[in-house]
Amino acid sequence: MADTALAAPTASPPLWRRWWLPALVFLALAVVPLIWPERFVLGLVSRAMIMGIAALSLDLILGYGAMVSFGHAAFLGLGAYAVAILFEHGIVEAGIAFPVAILVGATFALVTGAISLKTRGVYFIMITLAFGQMAFFTATSLSAYGGDDGLRMFHRSELFGTRILANEATFYFVVLGTLLGCYLLLKAIVASRFGRVLRGAKENERRMRALGFDPFRYRLAAYVISGAICALAGALFANLGLFVAPAYMTWQRSGEFIAMVVAGGMGTLHGAIIGAIGITLIEEWLAELTQHWKAIFGPLVVLVAIFARGGIVRLIDRGGR
Amino acid sequence: MSSPILSLNGLAKSFGALKVTDGVTLDIAPGEIHAVIGPNGAGKTTLIGEITGEVPLDAGTVTFAGQDITRWPVHRRALAGLTRSFQITQVLPGFSVVENVATAAQAHDGSSFSFFRPAATERRLNDRAMTALAQVGLADRARSGAASLSHGEKRQLEIAMALVAEPRLLLLDEPMAGMGREETERMVDVLMALKGRYPMVLVEHDMHAVFRLADRISVLVYGRVIASGTPDQVRADPAVREAYLGEEEFA
Numbered sequence: 001m002a003d004t005a006l007a008a009p010t011a012s013p014p015l016w017r018r019w020w021l022p023a024l025v026f027l028a029l030a031v032v033p034l035i036w037p038e039r040f041v042l043g044l045v046s047r048a049m050i051m052g053i054a055a056l057s058l059d060l061i062l063g064y065g066a067m068v069s070f071g072h073a074a075f076l077g078l079g080a081y082a083v084a085i086l087f088e089h090g091i092v093e094a095g096i097a098f099p100v101a102i103l104v105g106a107t108f109a110l111v112t113g114a115i116s117l118k119t120r121g122v123y124f125i126m127i128t129l130a131f132g133q134m135a136f137f138t139a140t141s142l143s144a145y146g147g148d149d150g151l152r153m154f155h156r157s158e159l160f161g162t163r164i165l166a167n168e169a170t171f172y173f174v175v176l177g178t179l180l181g182c183y184l185l186l187k188a189i190v191a192s193r194f195g196r197v198l199r200g201a202k203e204n205e206r207r208m209r210a211l212g213f214d215p216f217r218y219r220l221a222a223y224v225i226s227g228a229i230c231a232l233a234g235a236l237f238a239n240l241g242l243f244v245a246p247a248y249m250t251w252q253r254s255g256e257f258i259a260m261v262v263a264g265g266m267g268t269l270h271g272a273i274i275g276a277i278g279i280t281l282i283e284e285w286l287a288e289l290t291q292h293w294k295a296i297f298g299p300l301v302v303l304v305a306i307f308a309r310g311g312i313v314r315l316i317d318r319g320g321r
Numbered sequence: 322m323s324s325p326i327l328s329l330n331g332l333a334k335s336f337g338a339l340k341v342t343d344g345v346t347l348d349i350a351p352g353e354i355h356a357v358i359g360p361n362g363a364g365k366t367t368l369i370g371e372i373t374g375e376v377p378l379d380a381g382t383v384t385f386a387g388q389d390i391t392r393w394p395v396h397r398r399a400l401a402g403l404t405r406s407f408q409i410t411q412v413l414p415g416f417s418v419v420e421n422v423a424t425a426a427q428a429h430d431g432s433s434f435s436f437f438r439p440a441a442t443e444r445r446l447n448d449r450a451m452t453a454l455a456q457v458g459l460a461d462r463a464r465s466g467a468a469s470l471s472h473g474e475k476r477q478l479e480i481a482m483a484l485v486a487e488p489r490l491l492l493l494d495e496p497m498a499g500m501g502r503e504e505t506e507r508m509v510d511v512l513m514a515l516k517g518r519y520p521m522v523l524v525e526h527d528m529h530a531v532f533r534l535a536d537r538i539s540v541l542v543y544g545r546v547i548a549s550g551t552p553d554q555v556r557a558d559p560a561v562r563e564a565y566l567g568e569e570e571f572a
Contacts, residue, residue: 046345192436193443194426200413200424210373211486212399212428279429 008317021316022183022270025277029176033169036229041281042168043240047278049175050236053182055227055260062189062258063267066202070125071132075105075227077139077249079234084115084151084244094157094165104233108135111221117216132254139246149220150245157239165239175236179273182229186269188227198222228265263304265311274312323368324387326351327403332381334544335358338434343544345381349490349520354512355385356523356531360540360564364446367440368541369494369517372522374398386489388482392455400428408524409427410475414468415538418459418478421467422450456509462476473504480511491521509533532556540564551565 032045032093055075059066116127145151151269156165164170189195201208201215208215238244264275283298286293305312308315325348341364357365370376371382374395382391390398399405406477413421422447427433430446432480440446454460457477462470470478476496483491495514496512509530512521517535525531531538532552539549540561548558555561 188437188439191439191441192437192441193433196420196438197433198423200416203413203415204411206375207407207413208424209395210399210405210407210411211425211482212396213433214394214396220432276570279331 020053022273025164025270025273026176026180026183033170033172034093035053037169037215039168042172044164044281044284045239045277046168046172046175047127047237048277049194049273050177050233050240051257051260051280052183052238052276053233054230055177055257055264055276056182056186056269057226057271058188058257059261059266059316060186060229061219061222061226061262063269063272065203065219067219067228068125068258069128069222069223070251070254070258071112071128071135071232072128072247073251073253074135075136075230076234076237076253077244077246077277078104078108080238080244080248081139081142081145081151081237082231083155083157083238085145087153087157088145088151090157092158093161094159094235097157098232101231102228104288105234106228108231109224109227110220110270113220113227117219117223127252127257129251132251132308133199133251136246136249136251139249150243150244150247151236153242153244157235171239175300178232182232183269183273186229190269194218194221195287214240238264259301263301263308263311265313268311268313271311271313323351325349325504326386327372327386327522328382329372330382330384332368332380333368333379334367334371334376335379338412341544342371342378342381345541345544347480347539347546347549349519349522350537352517353536354516354521354534356525356529356535356538357439357541358525358531358538362543362546363541365541365545366494367525369405370491373403397487400564402487403492404483404486404488405492406476406479406494408498409496410472410479412467412470412475412478412482414466416467417463418467418470419447419450419454420482422453422477423447424452424486426453426485427483429485429487437541449480449485451482454478456484456514457481458507470510473500473507476500476504476508478510480508484515488519491515491519493521493523493525495524495526497525505530 027030031051033042046090048302052176058069061069079101082104086097086100112131116124116131140148156171159165164173180262190199197208197213197218199212201218237248260275260279261272263279265271283297286296327349327497328343328348332342332345345368355366357366365503367376374393378391381487382389385401385403390401413424416424418466419439426446426449427440451460451463451539457480459477459481461473462474467478497508499509512534523534535552537550538552538555539546542564547560548555
């Protein structure tokens with residue numbers, strides 16, 4: 001048999017079609033500070049991008065593993081608290097605090113994931129919600145660290161002994177770089193052997209078992225990666241507002257993460273970023289228009305759910321054909 | 322006779338008061354095609370489930386290649402070479418045809434905890450997948466989405482996935498179910514070509530196919546083996562004739 005015929009790779013659309021949209025998003029994010037250097041805009045878009053990192057982490061398990069985590073805000077909060085509590089004790093170096101935050105997120109994911117992944121479907125949703133609420137109430141009871149009121153940081157984390165993160169534009173690009181790094185990392189993971197098993201278990205679990213894969217191990221590993229990345233988003237989030245509070249871990253925020261991923265387009269990664277940025281900006285804009293902004297935002301979400309099934313990304317994709 | 326590749330010893334399983342498997346004892350010799358036939362509801366698919374580990378047993382032992390695998394989970398049995406196809410085809414619908422088979426190959430090719438190298442361009446996996454697809458006559462559909470395959474093609478795909486899994490025993494659960502005449506012929510040809518290379522347990526309704534392929538046949542009725550032997554012995558068995566009375570395949 002001809003050698004060339006054997007090496008048939010998976011059918012895939014041309015390179016530009018797969019990359020133009022994410023490339024455009026990152027390009028647009030890169031030029032924002034050049035067009036709008038105002039503090040307010042940089043802060044707002046930084047927040048949107050941090051939500052983007054959190055949404056990316058959720059898309060790995062939700063979009064590629066069909067695990068609907070309803071407690072993902074806990075990881076954001078854990079990462080934020082890790083940084084703020086270390087700061088409180090005088091450890092202000094990001095080179096220490098950020099890896100600790102990631103480790104805390106990964107550990108919490110390993111423990112809670114090992115338990116919740118024994119269940120599937122609606123039970124998994126409920127149990128992740130329960131763990132999320134546990135984290136929330138634990139934070140409210142941390143009276144040494146502000147309890148309900150939360151905890152302030154006097155300045156941003158130091159980066160290798162420097163205060164460069166204090167500069168809004170620098171911080172913006174650090175967040176953008178982290179977002180890009182996480183995106184490329186997850187992009188590689190979902191295309192790897194590991195990602196293939198994760199996707200396969202979502203497609204047909206029974207088949208994957210019959211092939212010799214134990215889906216649990218792969219799902220748990222994905223859950224840990226997801227928790228670690230979301231905690232990293234939390235570490236940045238604490239630095240953005242110089243403040244952490246239990247409110248970071250509410251189940252409403254977990255729901256918002258799901259909305260971001262679903263509205264943007266599950267299982268695409270860049271859809272999660274677009275969803276996160278879109279929802280963050282729309283919320284901000286509507287809140288400026290009226291204090292009853294949720295009355296407009298709610299129907300908007302419904303419209304997206306009805307008319308952009310598969311998310312905004314797939315709507316754009318269809319329009320492009 | 323060399324020692325059997327698969328030994329079922331006193332398998333029993335009840336769902337409530339219903340005994341779906343009732344003291345089944347069977348040996349599958351290396352290299353043979355052993356067909357399991359029986360009327361609807363005889364417990365054939367349950368028996369396959371007990372061998373693969375999907376259905377937990379109430380009693381009895383399953384010995385595979387000399388190891389007691391009675392308590393092993395499904396994936397561990399699969400890795401040991403106990404490879405199955407499904408009565409209702411189970412493919413990965415969102416994957417391309419070649420990726421379905423490459424995923425099967427991946428299970429037997431080192432660790433899948435590899436996070437950075439793109440799997441879709443792994444030459445070794447793709448080559449093995451393409452070879453298996455060629456064996457079942459599906460090479461020209463390699464790049465199609467698995468969901469777009471016809472029913473018969475999905476069956477062929479399942480066989481290809483089984484072939485790359487380094488099977489030591491193939492368990493085929495009604496591989497001809499729902500197929501047209503032509504597709505059935507093609508599947509019989511595929512299995513004929515594999516005969517002798519892999520021992521097989523074949524659960525099948527199509528009696529023409531069974532009598533063409535099988536070296537030995539066991540007849541399952543209400544969870545019991547009522548006859549076991551060569552096709553000629555089974556065809557002549559009065560108990561079998563009674564169980565199948567009026568069914569034209571035996572006329």
